[in-house]
Amino acid sequence: MKKLLNGIVDFRKNVRPTVKDTFALLALGQRPDTLFIACSDSRVVPNLFASTEPGDLFVIRNVGNLIPPFSEGESGPHFGSEAAAIQFALTQLPITEIVVCGHSECGAIGALAQGQTPDDAPALSCWLRHGGSSLRKLEAGAKLGGHLERHNQLSQINVLEQLEHLKSYPVVRKRIADDKLRLHGWYFDIKGAEVYAYEPGEDRFRVIDEPYAVTLLKRHGDRS
Numbered sequence: 413m414k415k416l417l418n419g420i421v422d423f424r425k426n427v428r429p430t431v432k433d434t435f436a437l438l439a440l441g442q443r444p445d446t447l448f449i450a451c452s453d454s455r456v457v458p459n460l461f462a463s464t465e466p467g468d469l470f471v472i473r474n475v476g477n478l479i480p481p482f483s484e485g486e487s488g489p490h491f492g493s494e495a496a497a498i499q500f501a502l503t504q505l506p507i508t509e510i511v512v513c514g515h516s517e518c519g520a521i522g523a524l525a526q527g528q529t530p531d532d533a534p535a536l537s538c539w540l541r542h543g544g545s546s547l548r549k550l551e552a553g554a555k556l557g558g559h560l561e562r563h564n565q566l567s568q569i570n571v572l573e574q575l576e577h578l579k580s581y582p583v584v585r586k587r588i589a590d591d592k593l594r595l596h597g598w599y600f601d602i603k604g605a606e607v608y609a610y611e612p613g614e615d616r617f618r619v620i621d622e623p624y625a626v627t628l629l630k631r632h633g634d635r636s
Contacts, residue, residue, distance in 0.1 A: 476520030478542040482580040513598040514571040546570035
């Protein structure tokens with residue numbers, strides 16, 4: 413808490429004067445173009461490694477960057493927090509891109525890989541079921557990230573599996589079909605402080621250096 417409070421004091425003294433006008437404009441509304449889905453891990457900081465500003469990203473963060481597949485209950489639609497955020501992002505905001513970003517050394521994915529969660533964490537065990545299909549693919553011999561340790565291989569496989577979960581949402585499918593939405597799989601390597609993007613043509617994650625970023629922009633066109 414001491415660090416947080418001292419940080420706020422520092423923000424008021426040194427940062428607030430330079431961003432006050434920006435936030436005054438943002439108070440009138442937000443117009444992010446990217447929905448960014450990441451893990452709650454304290455080491456994963458999208459605004460830092462993507463050099464984004466306030467108002468650029470609409471963010472979902474949870475344990476393991478998991479997205480429950482779309483479902484409807486017997487008595488009507490049943491939505492959780494992630495589904496609500498997806499629906500809000502795609503119906504109320506000008507979102508044209510969705511990024512699912514996994515990362516190395518993920519505690520949630522490590523627990524999933526080992527099949528072990530603390531005995532006193534039943535909610536965590538229940539939540540990790542949304543990564544179960546990722547684990548089954550790894551155990552069936554999926555080779556993605558084969559040079560990595562097993563838990564980091566699973567993290568990369570899980571990114572792609574969560575993209576498939578996203579596609580189960582009608583609002584996502586419609587936007588993709590109308591060519592108004594693109595999905596991207598990213599992976600943040602903590603030790604190397606590098607961000608990777610999934611390259612479908614090579615079936616691997618490639619580091620996003622300047623040449624590859626130029627390639628991606630040319631391929632998709634810059635909608636900004």
